[in-house]
Amino acid sequence: MRQGSKRARRKRLHREIGTFFAVLRSSRPGIHFTATIHATLTPEPSGPYDPDEIADRVRTALRTVAAAAVRDQDPINLPAAQDACAQQLRQPQELGLPGGATVTASVHLQLADDDRAAVKELLTAIRAQAVTDTLARQRTEALARELAHPAALLARWLQQPDAQITQPPGEAQLEALARRLRGYPKERDEPVERQLLTILRDFLAEFPKEEQKRLLVVLMANGMRAARKPGHADQAEALLKPPSATSEASPTATDAT
DSSP states (O other), X not given: OOOOOHHHHHHHXXXXXXXXXXXXXOSSTTOEEEEXXXXXXXXXXXXXXXXXXXXXXXXXXXXXXXXXXXXXXXXXXXXXXXXXXXXXXXXXXXXOOGGGOEEEEEEEEEOOHHHHHHHHHHHHHHHHHHHHHHHHHHHHHHHHHHTSSHHHHHHHHHTSTTOOTTSOOOHHHHHHHHHHHHTSOOOTTSOHHHHHHHHHHHHHHXXXXXXXXXXXXXXHHHHHHHTTOHHHHHHHHHTTSOOOOOOTTSOOHHHHO
């Protein structure tokens, strides 16, 4: 183009790079960001130059930077994409411009109507799938928790139409299956107490003999007393005492009459 006055060139350059647009791919196929970019040159180019040529170089460079910044950004989280893009564009870009001018820019990201509608549909689908997954996980966890004891496994086995009552699974087989179910991954927010109970149950199962269990209860009670919880220790030791026999020989009010 014919070189005009310095003022005219500067005005044209500002108009060409002051506000321009870019359509940028997001991490979701088919959904794009619409970017409004405002570029600034520091210092102003000096000497004769072609404002259209410089504007083309600036727009191309900044669109490339913006595209790289949001390529992996999810349009569901528009604020995060906005921050990532703005952070990259405000870094000075050296493009070999006249007078050693560098380019900085600000940006505003938004979604066009079609892209906004696509994000809305995507969110609806994600939420529906999350509900389905949560319900399925809860059912599986409840089943694993229910059958984590050999007796529960046996009861469930007896409910099967083809169960042979005279040939039930052995205790070792039931215990092995129950132990595997107790190893089902727990939710991260499951209380530590519940996780500890599962570990304790597995630990006690390693000592099937009655005298071994009694020794473990005594050790546990001693630990409770050491932790200054004598009430809990007494409750644990009470499990070792045989139930008191009901005295049928004691005279009743009717007998005394």
